[in-house]
Amino acid sequence: MRLKPGLTLREMGRVNMIVDANAAQVNLTNVYSLNGIAADVWRHIGEQEFTIEQVVSYVCEEYEVDHDTASKDVAALIDEWTKFGLVINE
Amino acid sequence: MNTSQDREYQALLALLRAGLWEKAVDDLTLFPLSDEQWKRVYTLSCEQTVSGIIYRGISHLPEDMMPSEMEMIRWAARVDAIERRSKRVNHTLNGLHNLLVKHNLHPILQKGYVVAQMYANPLLRESGDIDLWFQPQEWDAARALASTITGRVESMADGCSLYFFEGIEIEHHRKFFDIQNPAKKHYLYTLFEADENRAMYAKERKEGINKPSPLANIVLQNTHILKHSLGLGIGLRQLCDLARTYYTLSDVYDGEQLKTIYKKLGLKRWSNMLHSFLVEHIGLEPRYLPYQLDGKEPTTQFAEIVKRGGNFGQHSQHRISAGDGVWSRKFNTLCGFLRSLRFAIRYAPLEFGYRISELTIGQLRR
Numbered sequence: 001m002r003l004k005p006g007l008t009l010r011e012m013g014r015v016n017m018i019v020d021a022n023a024a025q026v027n028l029t030n031v032y033s034l035n036g037i038a039a040d041v042w043r044h045i046g047e048q049e050f051t052i053e054q055v056v057s058y059v060c061e062e063y064e065v066d067h068d069t070a071s072k073d074v075a076a077l078i079d080e081w082t083k084f085g086l087v088i089n090e
Numbered sequence: 091m092n093t094s095q096d097r098e099y100q101a102l103l104a105l106l107r108a109g110l111w112e113k114a115v116d117d118l119t120l121f122p123l124s125d126e127q128w129k130r131v132y133t134l135s136c137e138q139t140v141s142g143i144i145y146r147g148i149s150h151l152p153e154d155m156m157p158s159e160m161e162m163i164r165w166a167a168r169v170d171a172i173e174r175r176s177k178r179v180n181h182t183l184n185g186l187h188n189l190l191v192k193h194n195l196h197p198i199l200q201k202g203y204v205v206a207q208m209y210a211n212p213l214l215r216e217s218g219d220i221d222l223w224f225q226p227q228e229w230d231a232a233r234a235l236a237s238t239i240t241g242r243v244e245s246m247a248d249g250c251s252l253y254f255f256e257g258i259e260i261e262h263h264r265k266f267f268d269i270q271n272p273a274k275k276h277y278l279y280t281l282f283e284a285d286e287n288r289a290m291y292a293k294e295r296k297e298g299i300n301k302p303s304p305l306a307n308i309v310l311q312n313t314h315i316l317k318h319s320l321g322l323g324i325g326l327r328q329l330c331d332l333a334r335t336y337y338t339l340s341d342v343y344d345g346e347q348l349k350t351i352y353k354k355l356g357l358k359r360w361s362n363m364l365h366s367f368l369v370e371h372i373g374l375e376p377r378y379l380p381y382q383l384d385g386k387e388p389t390t391q392f393a394e395i396v397k398r399g400g401n402f403g404q405h406s407q408h409r410i411s412a413g414d415g416v417w418s419r420k421f422n423t424l425c426g427f428l429r430s431l432r433f434a435i436r437y438a439p440l441e442f443g444y445r446i447s448e449l450t451i452g453q454l455r456r
Binding site: 008010011012013014015017019021029031033 | 145148149151153156159162163165166167169170171173174
């Protein structure tokens with residue numbers, strides 16, 4: 001899987017946002033707010049293909065969290081991003 | 091404008107300086123602002139087409155003075171749209187340029203993309219139309235080609251051709267510089283055409299598109315700002331463009347030579363006032379001006395024109411209330427010129443006279 005191409009993470013102070021403009025309907029723009037860890041994960045993934053397990057390893061390393069908790073949280077995060085169309089399953 | 095609105099405009103200017111030069115906000119006494127005040131700053135930034143710069147400016151505020159998350163979302167969406175539009179315009183420009191070259195046409199690109207390259211982040215400069223200047227011998231062929239590919243080319247009162255290509259407004263210009271006075275016009279063209287070193291366009295043709303030489307680019311922008319200041323109005327974006335150009339090109343042109351050109355064009359006082367404005371309001375460091383300021387020229391009247399007008403006067407109260415009919419528009423343009431009379435008499439009386447005659451003739455011909 002990979003992040004939807006063309007999306008930029010925008011940071012203003014503590015607020016991190018992803019803007020997803022609907023190309024078919026120019027007036028429809030979705031803005032997603034990301035917390036600090038989610039934004040960090042987004043930055044880490046970048047344009048690369050990734051697996052959930054890779055993201056879990058990264059989170060475990062960076063945030064000193066146990067594998068089970070990280071697995072649960074990452075799965076929920078990627079599931080949410082997939083639902084909103086921010087992640088593409090290839 | 092009441093005190094609250096004035097504070098919002100001052101906040102806009104403080105954020106503009108921070109965003110344009112990527113530095114801390116210089117007047118924190120204006121912040122924090124309420125959501126309502128941030129909304130007004132947002133509207134002003136859209137009217138002045140400087141939202142991308144203001145967005146960068148906000149990021150230089152201390153966190154406790156930043157807008158609320160809801161307000162930030164508005165900015166993020168706007169900035170994203172600006173970037174997408176810039177990419178689209180750049181793409182269209184490349185496509186159109188390839189097409190023109192294929193037909194042996196070699197325009198010089200004016201303003202827009204050329205000026206955007208002067209910014210730290212070119213994509214955040216709001217793109218308008220694409221302006222192309224053609225040599226007289228290419229003019230008819232360029233217009234005919236535009237007509238063939240788009241089906242409709244409009245002739246404007248100032249002599250340029252306007253059409254849409256891939257949804258982007260394109261203008262073909264006959265005149266390189268916005269100078270009407272025939273003697274001054276002759277001086278400029280002779281100057282730039284006669285000397286290889288001062289060629290109208292840069293000899294290095296990066297990306298295949300002809301761009302104005304540094305000196306020509308600066309004179310073009312200065313006279314363009316003057317033209318709109320004498321008419322319906324000018325906005326902050328065009329002033330940011332010139333400030334960034336002075337800054338970026340400071341080492342590659344001769345400031346004394348530019349001073350002579352301004353003097354011979356009769357624009358010495360005007361340029362002195364314009365330079366004062368760039369320093370006082372836009373935050374350009376005086377050392378990046380082409381030459382030292384010659385005394386103190388008050389900028390109050392010009393600052394009012396900029397504040398009132400927005401992007402090329404499109405948001406002036408006078409313009410909004412004038413309606414969209416043909417005669418309303420003509421009347422509106424005339425009123426714009428009459429409002430500028432006192433200003434014009436001080437800074438460019440002859441140019442003003444020639445401009446009114448040109449527009450009157452242009453309107454009668456259409």
